[in-house]
Amino acid sequence: MRKTCSCITRNCTGKSYKKTVNYHQFSSQQESRHREENQRTNNCRLKTERRALNFFNRQFSINNRQSTIDNQMKRLSILGSTGSVGRNVLRVVDQFPERFSVAALAAGRNVGLLAEQVMRFTPEVAVVLNEDLAGQLKRMVMGARRLEILHGLDGYRAAATLTSADLVVSAMVGSAGLLPTMAAIEAGKSVALANKESLVMAGELVMGTARKKGVSIIPVDSEHSAIFQCLAGHRRQDLEQIILTASGGPFLDKSTEDLDGITPETALCHPTWKMGPKITIDSATLMNKGLEVIEAKWLFDLPLELIQVMIHPESVIHSMVVYRDGSVIAQLGLPDMRAPIAYALSYPERLPLGLPVPDFVDIGSLTFRELDLAKFPCLALALEACRIGETMPAVLSAANEVAVYAFLNHRIGLRRIGEAVQQVMSRHEPVSDPGLSDILEAAAWARRTAEEVARLPSPPTVYSLGASEPGNGGQV
Numbered sequence: 001m002r003k004t005c006s007c008i009t010r011n012c013t014g015k016s017y018k019k020t021v022n023y024h025q026f027s028s029q030q031e032s033r034h035r036e037e038n039q040r041t042n043n044c045r046l047k048t049e050r051r052a053l054n055f056f057n058r059q060f061s062i063n064n065r066q067s068t069i070d071n072q073m074k075r076l077s078i079l080g081s082t083g084s085v086g087r088n089v090l091r092v093v094d095q096f097p098e099r100f101s102v103a104a105l106a107a108g109r110n111v112g113l114l115a116e117q118v119m120r121f122t123p124e125v126a127v128v129l130n131e132d133l134a135g136q137l138k139r140m141v142m143g144a145r146r147l148e149i150l151h152g153l154d155g156y157r158a159a160a161t162l163t164s165a166d167l168v169v170s171a172m173v174g175s176a177g178l179l180p181t182m183a184a185i186e187a188g189k190s191v192a193l194a195n196k197e198s199l200v201m202a203g204e205l206v207m208g209t210a211r212k213k214g215v216s217i218i219p220v221d222s223e224h225s226a227i228f229q230c231l232a233g234h235r236r237q238d239l240e241q242i243i244l245t246a247s248g249g250p251f252l253d254k255s256t257e258d259l260d261g262i263t264p265e266t267a268l269c270h271p272t273w274k275m276g277p278k279i280t281i282d283s284a285t286l287m288n289k290g291l292e293v294i295e296a297k298w299l300f301d302l303p304l305e306l307i308q309v310m311i312h313p314e315s316v317i318h319s320m321v322v323y324r325d326g327s328v329i330a331q332l333g334l335p336d337m338r339a340p341i342a343y344a345l346s347y348p349e350r351l352p353l354g355l356p357v358p359d360f361v362d363i364g365s366l367t368f369r370e371l372d373l374a375k376f377p378c379l380a381l382a383l384e385a386c387r388i389g390e391t392m393p394a395v396l397s398a399a400n401e402v403a404v405y406a407f408l409n410h411r412i413g414l415r416r417i418g419e420a421v422q423q424v425m426s427r428h429e430p431v432s433d434p435g436l437s438d439i440l441e442a443a444a445w446a447r448r449t450a451e452e453v454a455r456l457p458s459p460p461t462v463y464s465l466g467a468s469e470p471g472n473g474g475q476v
């Protein structure tokens with residue numbers, strides 16, 4: 001019988017060659033020697049390939065343990081599940097049921113949607129804003145098995161620290177997200193962070209605690225996810241600058257005077273992203289970009305001078321990193337929050353989301369513009385608060401929340417948002433080296449002062465520490 005062995009062999013230097021051997025020409029001794037030799041070269045090939053893979057993974061800060069963990073089922077605790085980000089997280093969970101399951105769902109007042117989510121994703125814990133809403137939810141989900149219904153700050157903290165949760169998605173709206181996010185980090189949970197106010201208000205504390213606890217904080221915000229992706233495999237000392245892109249919002253081409261006649265209904269139509277109301281207004285005033293600059297500063301540990309903002313109306317380039325050899329690395333994609341969300345959930349793996357790729361011929365050109373800080377004073381105020389530091393960013397964020405809700409309730413005009421924030425900031429005496437209680441106190445003071453300054457009614461509160469309603473909107 002003709003016995004052959006056809007093998008592609010590679011030596012230790014990586015050079016490969018193909019050889020076909022007819023065993024019938026061999027004696028049995030030769031044959032076994034050949035098989036041993038083949039085994040050795042195969043082992044050698046495997047070693048070379050493993051070395052190459054290890055090198056690649058080291059380059060991209062990925063270790064094999066992490067890769068293995070990421071291939072396993074992950075249980076998620078989703079804070080803000082009825083908001084725009086929360087709903088998109090659940091779309092990703094729905095698409096990959098073999099990879100993700102839901103341990104906890106936390107929302108604000110949207111009990112109807114939360115009840116639907118509970119029935120579909122069967123979490124162990126569901127959290128709402130208060131006792132009344134918890135009672136409503138209980139009646140709506142009578143059939144749900146082994147479900148614990150909690151409410152208020154203690155409930156959000158319980159969802160954030162749930163033993164069975166592998167990853168906490170922090171997607172509550174506004175300053176309400178800070179304490180649950182801190183609780184998750186303190187409990188050693190990895191966090192997929194969409195709540196930018198956590199870093200705006202208490203960036204140093206949040207990142208310091210994360211470092212101490214060895215907790216990964218993976219950005220969900222599309223710009224920060226882009227920077228995170230562009231930094232992969234590069235040395236920190238080679239970085240020269242990061243460029244955050246901004247769509248410019250719906251009023252990019254309007255004159256300053258035209259902004260006076262803008263209604264909340266017009267402002268809620270964002271040209272490229274479909275999001276919750278608070279962040280859509282923040283995008284229209286460019287306060288959102290200012291908050292994102294502060295978020296980037298803490299997330300990537302960068303001085304403010306290295307962060308540039310550029311208007312890019314098409315929102316195809318989600319952000320860029322400039323290196324010292326003059327190379328610029330950008331992350332591109334069509335605006336769809338499922339992409340940065342899925343990356344945060346499955347990092348370092350990329351899931352086959354089936355999203356369309358940009359048709360560059362169809363897009364034709366990508367354009368960029370300089371910022372007009374005079375037209376968008378909210379961005380200038382955010383940069384100023386970032387420069388001052390201490391408790392000023394918390395004051396900026398809290399005053400802005402009050403002013404945005406006032407605008408949404410038709411109580412003030414769009415341009416008054418920036419004026420109110422500026423007035424509150426000018427009255428604040430920053431507290432140096434602030435702890436969490438100093439930050440929460442400053443935010444509560446800012447809310448009271450903003451109401452006083454603009455003669456505004458109080459926006460909805462979550463708990464008595466100066467926070468706003470969670471889960472009723474979304475963010476990018």
Ligand code: MG
Pocket residue numbers: 221222223292476
């Ligand atoms: Mg964003």
